[in-house]
Amino acid sequence: MKNIIKISKLLLLTLVIAFSFFACSKIDEPYKKQQSVIIDTTGVLTGNTITDTIDKRVVLLEDYTGHTCVNCPKAHVKAHELLQKYGNQLVVLAVHQGTFAAPASSGDYTYDFRVLPTVDEWNAVWSITGYPAGLINRTKYNGSFVNAYGSWDGKIASIVTTSPEAIINVKNYYNTTTSNYTTRVNTKFNIALTGNYKLCVCIMEDSIIKPQKNSDPSIGSTPDIIDYVHMHVLRSVVNSTWGTTIGNASIKIGDTFNNSYTLTLKSDWKKDNLSIVAFVYDASDYHVLQAALAPLNNK
Amino acid sequence: MMTMKNYFRKVYTIFILSVVLSPIFAKSQTIGGGQIHGNFQMDAQYYLKDSLIGAPNVPEKLLMNGFANIIYSNGNFNAGIRFESYQNAMLGFDPRYKGNGIPYRFASYTNDGLQVTVGNFYDQFGSGMVFRTYEERSLGYDNAMDGIHVKYKPYKGIELKGLIGNQRFFFDKGVGIVRGFDGNFFINDIFGLDAMKTKYTIGGSFVSKYQPSSDPVYNLPENVGAYAGRLNITRSGFGIMGEYAYKINDPNASNNMIYKHGEGLFVSTSYSQKGLGVILSAKRIDNMDFRSDRNEVGNVLIINYLPALTKQHAYTLTAMYPYGTQPNGEIGYEGSIMYNIKKDSWLGGSYGTKVSVNYSLANSIDKQKLNDTIAIGTDGTLGYKSDFFKMGDKKYFEDFNIEINRKFSKSIKAILTYAYITYNKDIIEGHPGAPTIFANIVVLDISYKFNTTNTLRMELHSLMAKQDEHDWAMCLLEYTIAPKWFFSVADLYNYDNPDTKRRFHYYNAAFGFTKGTNRFALSYGKQRQGITCVGGVCRQVPASNGISLTITSSF
Numbered sequence: 001m002k003n004i005i006k007i008s009k010l011l012l013l014t015l016v017i018a019f020s021f022f023a024c025s026k027i028d029e030p031y032k033k034q035q036s037v038i039i040d041t042t043g044v045l046t047g048n049t050i051t052d053t054i055d056k057r058v059v060l061l062e063d064y065t066g067h068t069c070v071n072c073p074k075a076h077v078k079a080h081e082l083l084q085k086y087g088n089q090l091v092v093l094a095v096h097q098g099t100f101a102a103p104a105s106s107g108d109y110t111y112d113f114r115v116l117p118t119v120d121e122w123n124a125v126w127s128i129t130g131y132p133a134g135l136i137n138r139t140k141y142n143g144s145f146v147n148a149y150g151s152w153d154g155k156i157a158s159i160v161t162t163s164p165e166a167i168i169n170v171k172n173y174y175n176t177t178t179s180n181y182t183t184r185v186n187t188k189f190n191i192a193l194t195g196n197y198k199l200c201v202c203i204m205e206d207s208i209i210k211p212q213k214n215s216d217p218s219i220g221s222t223p224d225i226i227d228y229v230h231m232h233v234l235r236s237v238v239n240s241t242w243g244t245t246i247g248n249a250s251i252k253i254g255d256t257f258n259n260s261y262t263l264t265l266k267s268d269w270k271k272d273n274l275s276i277v278a279f280v281y282d283a284s285d286y287h288v289l290q291a292a293l294a295p296l297n298n299k
Numbered sequence: 300m301m302t303m304k305n306y307f308r309k310v311y312t313i314f315i316l317s318v319v320l321s322p323i324f325a326k327s328q329t330i331g332g333g334q335i336h337g338n339f340q341m342d343a344q345y346y347l348k349d350s351l352i353g354a355p356n357v358p359e360k361l362l363m364n365g366f367a368n369i370i371y372s373n374g375n376f377n378a379g380i381r382f383e384s385y386q387n388a389m390l391g392f393d394p395r396y397k398g399n400g401i402p403y404r405f406a407s408y409t410n411d412g413l414q415v416t417v418g419n420f421y422d423q424f425g426s427g428m429v430f431r432t433y434e435e436r437s438l439g440y441d442n443a444m445d446g447i448h449v450k451y452k453p454y455k456g457i458e459l460k461g462l463i464g465n466q467r468f469f470f471d472k473g474v475g476i477v478r479g480f481d482g483n484f485f486i487n488d489i490f491g492l493d494a495m496k497t498k499y500t501i502g503g504s505f506v507s508k509y510q511p512s513s514d515p516v517y518n519l520p521e522n523v524g525a526y527a528g529r530l531n532i533t534r535s536g537f538g539i540m541g542e543y544a545y546k547i548n549d550p551n552a553s554n555n556m557i558y559k560h561g562e563g564l565f566v567s568t569s570y571s572q573k574g575l576g577v578i579l580s581a582k583r584i585d586n587m588d589f590r591s592d593r594n595e596v597g598n599v600l601i602i603n604y605l606p607a608l609t610k611q612h613a614y615t616l617t618a619m620y621p622y623g624t625q626p627n628g629e630i631g632y633e634g635s636i637m638y639n640i641k642k643d644s645w646l647g648g649s650y651g652t653k654v655s656v657n658y659s660l661a662n663s664i665d666k667q668k669l670n671d672t673i674a675i676g677t678d679g680t681l682g683y684k685s686d687f688f689k690m691g692d693k694k695y696f697e698d699f700n701i702e703i704n705r706k707f708s709k710s711i712k713a714i715l716t717y718a719y720i721t722y723n724k725d726i727i728e729g730h731p732g733a734p735t736i737f738a739n740i741v742v743l744d745i746s747y748k749f750n751t752t753n754t755l756r757m758e759l760h761s762l763m764a765k766q767d768e769h770d771w772a773m774c775l776l777e778y779t780i781a782p783k784w785f786f787s788v789a790d791l792y793n794y795d796n797p798d799t800k801r802r803f804h805y806y807n808a809a810f811g812f813t814k815g816t817n818r819f820a821l822s823y824g825k826q827r828q829g830i831t832c833v834g835g836v837c838r839q840v841p842a843s844n845g846i847s848l849t850i851t852s853s854f
Contacts, residue, residue, distance in 0.1 A: 024520070024522055024524035026520065027548050031550070031558050031680065032518070129839060130596075130729045142592060142595060143395050143469065146596075148552040148596055151552045153678075216674070218674045
């Protein structure tokens with residue numbers, strides 16, 4: 001009997017210590033916070049040029065995807081929601097890369113959205129193996145560039161209100177004589193920096209209707225959505241895989257760099273659906289300082 | 300006043316200096332009455348270009364993983380370190396393993412029933428569903444704790460454990476703090492019922508992780524707790540054990556930020572008598588991905604282990620389609636019967652015959668919408684509803700296999716294995732849209748012993764499937780001159796690949812030399828792309844072609 005009393009006391013004490021030591025945070029609804037991020041929805045784009053520059057942080061979200069990846073439409077939907085939420089402070093680039101983006105020899109998936117070898121060279125650094133996956137400003141979180149789409153919102157929200165290290169102004173011009181498009185990118189640094197900083201300029205196309213594999217009936221038919229509308233598709237990188245160095249060694253506050261590129265457009269790209277995406281990044285660790293987007297034509 | 304941190308730093312410094320300054324690498328050494336022992340392993344591969352089989356380009360040409368454990372023991376005191384080196388990590392291992400370091404070091408003593416460990420440690424509570432830290436080098440898996448671990452036996456039959464610390468994150472530590480407590484109560488010992496044939500053990504665990512949050516979108520739980528209760532009853536050859544685990548809301552990157560609680564149930568019964576063994580097990584797992592960092596995915600910072608209920612196959616083709624546990628939802632069953640047919644019988648032959656039959660199944664769990672407007676798994680909601688005992692509509696994995704092991708004479712013995720495996724590649728490998736594979740596999744393993752030292756062994760494999768890369772065949776010849784030498788050649792041939800240009804031979808030649816506790820193995824060959832799993836935890840294996848060297852040693 002003595003033993004039982006002694007053991008019972010010991011057990012009780014043990015349980016009290018254990019449960020009082022480890023508090024649990026049971027969360028009740030609402031699970032999401034009321035929106036506290038202030039989004040500029042006034043817009044600064046007028047026609048084919050930017051009359052003013054966004055002086056707020058513009059985050060680059062690169063969505064690594066593929067046409068035979070059945071879970072990728074879920075990430076596309078998430079990216080669309082985030083664009084509605086963050087407006088012009090978010091630029092989405094759908095990077096078709098890897099096995100799921102490779103064209104089939106026959107059937108619905110013979111088309112190829114990959115920009116080779118650029119996208120493979122990029123992913124040799126990010127090491128994405130599971131799709132869909134995204135890069136937020138090419139920044140490492142806990143040592144990895146790769147982010148599941150469920151975590152995109154939180155990571156974007158954590159940086160979108162911070163002040164940008166640089167501001168980017170993109171203007172596109174059409175020469176009626178030569179029938180060429182030119183894009184001019186003006187980058188101005190807000191802070192003093194040392195190191196190697198590069199500008200990358202890409203062409204992106206919206207609203208391309210091509211088949212896409214899908215596993216989510218709430219998004220569309222399964223396993224294929226034949227008339228899927230592909231958005232933000234990376235079409236080309238204008239100034240090579242890793243872009244152009246615009247600032248080396250020492251950069252002072254207010255330093256400005258102007259870069260112009262003549263664009264080569266393929267005949268099957270719809271010009272009214274094309275945009276120029278530009279971003280500046282730190283070449284030592286790839287993290288993006290600022291991004292910008294400008295449609296190619298008046299709409 | 301010296302802080303605790305500085306104190307332990309000083310202790311480690313003295314320990315490491317004593318190791319470095321001692322001639323320890325020849326054999327066990329005595330230092331002040333204690334003993335030093337350890338082991339070493341190095342795997343290196345020189346990679347050749349082979350874009351046909353899909354081998355990635357390796358700019359370094361040569362990659363190497365290596366480690367050495369050095370342990371000092373003196374009575375009730377133990378201390379040790381593990382040095383690791385990745386120059387750079389071999390293909391298939393996480394590239395965040397980079398460079399050199401000492402990620403594992405500990406000191407431990409036992410005194411009057413109390414065992415205290417400071418530094419790194421591994422441990423497991425019950426079946427591991429709420430806490431298990433361990434290392435599996437073949438997977439590049441190491442979720443070691445770094446902190447304080449105490450174990451105390453206050454009374455006969457009572458064992459209490461407590462721990463606190465961070466988890467290993469490559470050469471760094473994770474952001475979350477893990478706290479745990481576990482009790483094991485051996486009822487017969489406590490109440491002096493030693494003579495009773497039926498033995499009862501009950502146990503309970505509580506684990507909590509703390510990770511701060513300033514997330515602007517979600518209201519996140521900073522303290523996530525999980526608990527488990529277990530019961531184990533044995534009587535003669537019969538045994539039954541069961542454990543139930545529960546985890547509170549834990550939105551994370553793996554479950555797409557849903558707020559549903561997690562649950563795990565594991566039950567296993569066994570019966571054995573001379574010549575017969577039977578095991579039946581079942582489990583149900585729902586939303587039990589538990590990590591000390593909610594943002595992580597992959598094999599890092601995992602706090603718990605979800606027991607695997609599938610057979611761990613050893614042959615190349617039976618292991619071609621292995622199962623990986625699905626922490627976000629699965630129901631699994633496994634049954635095994637091992638029977639020894641008596642020798643000198645018509646079926647058993649002169650030396651007896653061992654027969655084992657094994658069946659396992661892993662299926663999705665039932666998931667239903669919370670209401671008409673919220674899709675299953677929507678972030679920022681409870682995710683879904685689930686009927687606990689209802690199976691889902693997706694089969695993840697099924698394996699029926701028979702193994703017959705028979706010795707025909709003093710020189711000849713053989714093992715015949717047949718397996719029928721259903722493998723949902725989409726779910727297990729995360730290749731959405733990939734077809735489910737139905738594979739028939741036969742392996743014949745024959746050994747011929749020329750004398751006490753010379754043995755020739757041959758494996759013949761056949762895998763037949765109408766999906767994925769279709770049919771495979773393999774032959775392996777291995778000659779052993781015990782105890783020092785072995786030589787082997789093998790060819791794995793994908794002779795029925797539907798893409799006729801991809802009907803590759805994956806050949807391999809190897810030899811090894813063992814002297815004392817040192818072993819050297821050199822091989823040349825090609826590796827097919829696939830996955831490898833140990834205990835339901837998997838990693839990708841990229842294709843490769845090259846020369847490999849392995850050195851293992853202990854002292």
